[in-house]
Amino acid sequence: MSVKLPRIAVLLAAYNGMHWIEEQLASILAQTGVDLTVYISVDTSADGTQVWCEQYASDHASVIVLPPAGTFGGAARNFFRLVRDVELERFDFVAFADQDDIWHPDKLMRATSIIRNRHIDAYSSNVTAFWSNGSTHLLNKAQPQVEWDFLFEAAGPGCTYVMSKKVIEALKSSMRTNWQQLQSVSLHDWYCYAFARSHGFSWFIDPEPSMEYRQHERNQVGANKGLSSLISRYKTIHDGWWFSQVQLIAQLVGREADPFVRGWVGLRRAQLLRLSFSAWRCRRRRRDKVFFFCICWATALIGTKVR
Structure with a gap:
């Protein structure tokens, strides 16, 4: 009897990503134990990212590139666009992805298993930051959650977020209602964590790092170190x-x-x-x-x- 794999929509926001995006996509498509579809939204870029992604998608059935939607001016607006515009009803989970990291092969399988086994609603994890000179550093975000942390910080890097269907449905509905105000939010990971916690959804921060978090001069938000x-x-x-x-x-x-x-x-x-x-x-x-x-x-x- 075949086992039904968790269906996951991976939402990837890209901008001038030609240096790293191929390696990142390879690590996403190499995920084990899940059934995934990658949706890419490209902020207006000068390095050919949009064209490259469209060609990549034509060669990979599980990758879909959204049509250009102008300039977002930051990752948050790009991720909000993905949540709003992608039809997510058929998926069990939604995950966020940056363009420049390297995911561990079991990243999504571990996240979805923890969500199901712990009966929680959303997940994030620690990451291992790495630099081009070979140095690495564990970014530990897995301290115990406190009563009001969600109004003052995120649950770790947004590229580790995996949210259940009921969280993403509530989030998407609220985003559509507050779309204009939402454009002033600078960090999508902080907002999504705040929304989930403030609406009674349970969140687990995994102490086990799930990916290699690339550090370079173009990071919008890098390692806090x-x-x-x-x-x-x-x-x-x-x-x-x-x-x-x-x-x-x-x-x-x-x-x-x-x-x-x-x-x-x-x-x-x-x-x-x-x-x-x-x-x-x-x-x-x-x-x-x-x-x-x-x-x-x-x-x-x-x-x-x-x-």
């Missing part, structure tokens, strides 16, 4: 981007009226100071809890260019 990353994160907070995204995501996922959120969402000085004492409820990793506490105080005392 070292002092330079910490300084970069502080700059995004000081210029108002991070807190503006927190406010927007809280609104889009319907948590603005929650008493906890109402207590700080205006980002006034006293509110930020009060929020600092909830750091342990807002970030997963101990280092990030301390950083969160300090940032709340620094923003309250120095100010920020909240947009």
Whole structure:
């Protein structure tokens, strides 16, 4: 008797990806124990990515390239377009993919097995960052989830996300309703995690890395590692981007009226100071809890260019 394999739609957002996309697609198509279809949306590119992907799709029946839809200006809008435009009803799961990583052969089989065996709704995992000089670093995002982490951080890199049918159906419906506001969200992985958790869906963050996470100068968001990353994160907070995204995501996922959120969402000085004492409820990793506490105080005392 044949075993029914989980049907998975892999949504891949591409942009000027000719250096890496062939290797990435090969690792996706080499997945074991699943029945997958890859959908590619190409942001307007100058290196021939669209034409190359269309030719690749003509040679691979399980790869479909969406027609050009203009310039997105960032991966988030491209992923939102994929979720909105791809017919996902026949799939059991939906996974996100970047154009430049290398997936382990059992990535999707492990993710879907964990979702089914643990009776959860969505999955993400740790990754192994790697650089062209051969160095590697485990990016550990699998600390225990806390009450409000989803409003302040993602569940790890979006390219590890695998979501069940009921999560993606609810997400897609909400995205269509809030499409214009959604265009201002900069990070699709943060938003999708916030949506799932805020709507009562369970999420598992796997400590086992599921892929090699390529680091290069064109990464929109790369490995959060070292002092330079910490300084970069502080700059995004000081210029108002991070807190503006927190406010927007809280609104889009319907948590603005929650008493906890109402207590700080205006980002006034006293509110930020009060929020600092909830750091342990807002970030997963101990280092990030301390950083969160300090940032709340620094923003309250120095100010920020909240947009």
